[in-house]
Amino acid sequence: MSRGAIIVLSIVAFLVLICLSIAGCGVANYNKLVSYDENVKQSWGQVENQYQRRYDLIPNLVETVKGYAKHEEEVFEKVAEARSSVGKLTVTPEILNDPQAFGRFQQAQDALSSALTRLMAVSENYPNLKADQNFLALQSQLEGTENRIAVERQRFNQSVQSYNTLVRRMPSAIIASLFGFHERPYFEAQQGASTAPKVQF
Numbered sequence: 001m002s003r004g005a006i007i008v009l010s011i012v013a014f015l016v017l018i019c020l021s022i023a024g025c026g027v028a029n030y031n032k033l034v035s036y037d038e039n040v041k042q043s044w045g046q047v048e049n050q051y052q053r054r055y056d057l058i059p060n061l062v063e064t065v066k067g068y069a070k071h072e073e074e075v076f077e078k079v080a081e082a083r084s085s086v087g088k089l090t091v092t093p094e095i096l097n098d099p100q101a102f103g104r105f106q107q108a109q110d111a112l113s114s115a116l117t118r119l120m121a122v123s124e125n126y127p128n129l130k131a132d133q134n135f136l137a138l139q140s141q142l143e144g145t146e147n148r149i150a151v152e153r154q155r156f157n158q159s160v161q162s163y164n165t166l167v168r169r170m171p172s173a174i175i176a177s178l179f180g181f182h183e184r185p186y187f188e189a190q191q192g193a194s195t196a197p198k199v200q201f
Contacts, residue, residue, distance in 0.1 A: 029171060029176075032172065033166060033172060039163065040159045040184055043158075044093075046155065046156070047149065050148045053148070054112070054145045058079065060134075064129075064138060065126075065129060069123070069125070082112040082114070082115040083115075096184050106187065160187075163184055167182065
């Protein structure tokens with residue numbers, strides 16, 4: 001074999017090794033992107049899970065308060081409207097890819113938090129309600145749920161941060177753009193919604 005043929009074979013072998021390395025790196029980055037993407041979806045699922053828990057508690061809470069505060073119709077209507085708005089939202093995994101839909105979801109949840117705050121404030125006018133065991137149990141469950149929502153939002157934002165960092169870093173940014181991985185929106189509390197409704201009496 002001539003010296004020229006050896007050089008050509010060496011160059012071809014070197015190029016094949018580079019291609020295999022790049023392909024291996026691409027597969028590893030793709031798999032990492034998929035894992036981080038699934039982590040974001042799982043984290044968001046936990047946020048939704050806690051929102052659902054709160055949504056399910058509201059009818060019992062409203063009925064308990066209604067038993068004592070029959071003249072607070074406006075407050076009950078606001079809670080019902082806010083709960084209805086949340087119930088009408090169709091939440092799909094695609095919401096994480098649509099900042100406008102994600103924002104609408106957040107606004108509906110924030111409106112519900114605000115309505116619940118008003119409902120809980122009504123109890124100040126009804127001492128017998130504040131002593132009702134059913135009300136106290138529902139109040140405690142609501143407090144716990146609001147705390148869980150805050151924790152799950154934080155975990156969601158942490159998983160989004162990890163995912164977005166991976167999507168923007170090289171060389172995974174190349175793989176991300178080739179396969180349609182895009183940055184995800186963070187949960188951002190609306191003005192005044194960054195604190196859970198106050199339910200201490």
